[in-house]
Amino acid sequence: MADTTIPKPIPINLVVNGEKRALELLPWTTLLDALRDRLELTGTKKGCDHGQCGACTVLVDGRRVNSCLTLAVMKDGAEITTIEGLAKDGTLHPLQQAFIDHDAFQCGYCTPGQICSAAGLLAEGRAKDADEIRELMSGNLCRCGGYPNIVAAIEQAMSRS
Amino acid sequence: MNNFDYSRASDVADAIRLLTADPGAKLIAGGTNLIDLMKENVERPSRLIDISRLPLRDIEETAGGGLRIGALVPNSDLAYHPVIEQRYPLLASAILAGASAQLRNMASVGGNLMQRTRCAYFYDTTTPCNKRSPGAGCSAIDGLNRNHAILGASESCIATNPSDMSVALAALGALVHVAGPSGQRTIALADFHRLPGDEPHVDTDIGSGEIITAIEIPPQAFARNYSYLKIRDRLSYAFALVSVAAALELEGNAITEARLALGGVAHKPWRSLEAEAALRGKAATPDHFGHAADLLLQGATARSHNGFKIELARRAIVRTLMQAASATPQSQAHKKIA
Numbered sequence: 001m002a003d004t005t006i007p008k009p010i011p012i013n014l015v016v017n018g019e020k021r022a023l024e025l026l027p028w029t030t031l032l033d034a035l036r037d038r039l040e041l042t043g044t045k046k047g048c049d050h051g052q053c054g055a056c057t058v059l060v061d062g063r064r065v066n067s068c069l070t071l072a073v074m075k076d077g078a079e080i081t082t083i084e085g086l087a088k089d090g091t092l093h094p095l096q097q098a099f100i101d102h103d104a105f106q107c108g109y110c111t112p113g114q115i116c117s118a119a120g121l122l123a124e125g126r127a128k129d130a131d132e133i134r135e136l137m138s139g140n141l142c143r144c145g146g147y148p149n150i151v152a153a154i155e156q157a158m159s160r161s
Numbered sequence: 162m163n164n165f166d167y168s169r170a171s172d173v174a175d176a177i178r179l180l181t182a183d184p185g186a187k188l189i190a191g192g193t194n195l196i197d198l199m200k201e202n203v204e205r206p207s208r209l210i211d212i213s214r215l216p217l218r219d220i221e222e223t224a225g226g227g228l229r230i231g232a233l234v235p236n237s238d239l240a241y242h243p244v245i246e247q248r249y250p251l252l253a254s255a256i257l258a259g260a261s262a263q264l265r266n267m268a269s270v271g272g273n274l275m276q277r278t279r280c281a282y283f284y285d286t287t288t289p290c291n292k293r294s295p296g297a298g299c300s301a302i303d304g305l306n307r308n309h310a311i312l313g314a315s316e317s318c319i320a321t322n323p324s325d326m327s328v329a330l331a332a333l334g335a336l337v338h339v340a341g342p343s344g345q346r347t348i349a350l351a352d353f354h355r356l357p358g359d360e361p362h363v364d365t366d367i368g369s370g371e372i373i374t375a376i377e378i379p380p381q382a383f384a385r386n387y388s389y390l391k392i393r394d395r396l397s398y399a400f401a402l403v404s405v406a407a408a409l410e411l412e413g414n415a416i417t418e419a420r421l422a423l424g425g426v427a428h429k430p431w432r433s434l435e436a437e438a439a440l441r442g443k444a445a446t447p448d449h450f451g452h453a454a455d456l457l458l459q460g461a462t463a464r465s466h467n468g469f470k471i472e473l474a475r476r477a478i479v480r481t482l483m484q485a486a487s488a489t490p491q492s493q494a495h496k497k498i499a
Contacts, residue, residue, distance in 0.1 A: 007166050027167035027209065030196070050197050051264060063266045069196045070267070073167055074189070074211050117263065124262070126241070135494040138397035139261020 012076040016041070017085025025072050032056045032067035035082060043083035043112045047141075054140030057113040057120070058082050064120025066139075083112035086119065094160055095119055098153035106144035114140045118154045122161055130155060162199045166208040170215060173340055173372060179210045181342050181370040188212050188372060190233055190269040193260075194276040201284050203293060217271075217374055220244065226380035229338075232271030232373040236326065237262065239270060249378060250490065251387040251408055255329035257493040258391040261398050271373035274327060274337065274353065277364060278320035278428075279400055280309065291317045292361045299361075307466040308402065311474070312458070313427040318361030319464060322354055322429050323400045329389060331422040331430035332406040335378045341371035350376070354429035361428075383408030383420065388484035390491045390498065391424070392477055397496075401425030403474045405481035409445065414486075416440045416449075421457055421482070426474060433457045445486035447479055454478035 009024035016039060023038055032049075035041045035058070047055030049068045056068040059081040086093035095115050098104070105111045117140045127133045133154050134147070142150060170176035180186055185207030189195055198204040217231035220242055228249070230239060239245055240256035260268065282288045282300035289298040301309050301319050309319040327350065335350040348366050355363055367373070386409040393399040404424035410417045419440035423431040436456035443449040454475045461471045480498065484491055489499050 006164055010167065027165060028162045028199075050200065051193060054261065054263060057263055064263050065267050066193070066263045069193050069264075071167075071189070071192060071196065071209075074192070074213055120266075121262065124237075131496070132494045135397050135496075136262050139263045 010073050012073055014075065015079045017081060027071065027073050029072050030068055031070040031072045031075060034072040035067060041082050041084050045109055045112055047110070054117055055110050055113040057117040057140065059116060059120055062123060064117050083116055086115065093119070094157045095153070098156040101156065102149045102153040104149040104153040105146055110140060110142045114142065114150055118157065121154070122158060127158070163202070163205045165206050167211065168208060169211045173215060173374060176210055176212050176215065176372050177340060177342055177370055180372070183208050186210055190272045191235070191267040193264050193268045194272065198277065202286050203284060212372070223377060227378050229375050229377045230270055231375055233269045235266055236268045236270065236273060237265040240265065248382045248384055249333065250384055251389055251406060252329045252333060252378070254389040254490060254493055255325045255406060258389055258404070259325035270376055273324055274373060275365065276324060279323045280320040281305070283320060292320060295362045302464065305466060306464040308400070309464055309467050310427050311461045311463060311467060311470050312431050313356045313429070314462065315357045315359065315361070317359050318357035318428070320357065320361065320428060321425055322427065325391065325401065325404060325424055327354065328404055328406045328422045328424035328430045330376065330378070331432055332408050332420040333378050335376050337373060338375040338377060339367060339371045340374050341368055351432060357428045383410065385488055386411055386485045388481045388490040390477055390481040390484065392473060403470055403477050405477045407481040407485040409485045411445060411486065414444050416443050416445055421453065421478065423457065423474060426470060447483065450479045450482040
């Protein structure tokens with residue numbers, strides 16, 4: 001039964017930022033912990049670890065999700081994009097550049113999640129104005145209160161995409 | 162989180178077999194609520210049965226003119242499905258009022274129906290809770306109960322159901338299709354969630370070994386005169402203090418059909434057939450809406466901190482019915498309440 005015998009690690013394959021990665025994981029390993037502790041991709045942040053702050057947001061098969069509430073074994077075969085995978089050939093992703101242009105962070109801890117979430121938002125194509133950006137970014141908290149600049153940065157990236 | 166075994170179900174029959182073989186097993190699809198509860202040690206399954214790859218993602222027309230929605234359709238896909246947006250905008254609106262974009266991408270329709278209360282005492286394993294440990298007592302009744310139920314509660318439990326989607330489904334008269342060891346059956350959404358009574362640990366009518374396969378919504382869609390208004394402590398990404406789903410059929414200013422359901426106030430979406438009947442044949446006026454609100458809120462009981470919800474609910478019901486009658490539904494992005 002659980003707690004007395006430890007299940008065996010389960011082999012899974014992920015494509016992380018375009019690279020194939022084979023892992024053996026215990027079933028309770030979250031995607032967040034697999035990325036940070038096994039693949040050493042520490043750009044994705046553990047904030048609340050309960051799906052309330054959005055700092056752990058990554059793209060799974062192109063859709064933004066909370067990696068802290070995702071079991072890695074359930075995503076066998078999936079394509080994962082983290083903040084480390086957004087820049088291409090040394091050029092920042094338009095959202096990364098826009099966050100710099102608009103000074104859209106203070107401490108920066110929420111920023112990888114904000115940018116991955118905004119990348120998901122742009123791909124969804126549902127936000128048309130600042131109110132809609134605010135609503136569809138409400139799953140990403142910024143305790144420094146950088147929201148006006150975050151919205152401005154996303155508006156810039158949206159207008160150029 | 163406790164250690165657990167993991168199985169991937171190959172089909173619905175396999176999921177039922179795995180579930181029946183291990184009484185401590187739980188199904189997992191989106192996992193947004195279950196993983197969170199496991200991190201708090203509120204849920205400690207011996208095995209997780211991964212159903213996320215089962216082919217339950219179709220949205221199909223039914224012979225009767227309604228829609229059958231597979232249990233694994235993600236909440237966001239349902240809200241943004243063209244048929245839902247055009248024919249069932251009340252459902253789309255309610256789904257978009259809930260959670261965050263990330264969680265809606267993950268959460269399944271079936272999981273949304275199965276999500277558990279967000280009562281803080283249910284989550285806090287250091288406090289007594291009848292829902293978590295039957296017979297332990299309820300910490301909310303004499304505790305911080307500002308968010309708790311005003312309708313249908315018991316002396317065992319005053320928790321509320323947190324779903325927005327279910328409130329719209331209740332108003333639309335949805336059905337829940339389940340499969341289990343003894344075959345398939347259909348449960349009216351109105352009967353799917355239970356009142357707490359003296360068994361608050363039982364949230365739903367789902368039996369052991371049963372799995373939700375689909376929900377079905379009838380053809381009557383109320384696409385013109387509807388609104389979903391959610392009142393909460395911040396403008397987005399918070400559970401409802403009170404929410405209202407209102408749907409009307411009008412001939413001129415006369416109401417020919419009315420549906421009303423409340424969220425955030427009870428252990429299940431709260432409807433009153435009497436309140437809805439009282440609106441039929443009446444003019445769409447604030448006075449008639451106020452009377453319906455009084456009927457819907459009959460028996461509302463205040464606890465030490467949540468008395469404000471009764472008047473809040475009354476005003477929200479009238480406001481939502483006015484929005485529905487004037488075909489100006491509440492926007493879930495532009496927050497000004499018309």
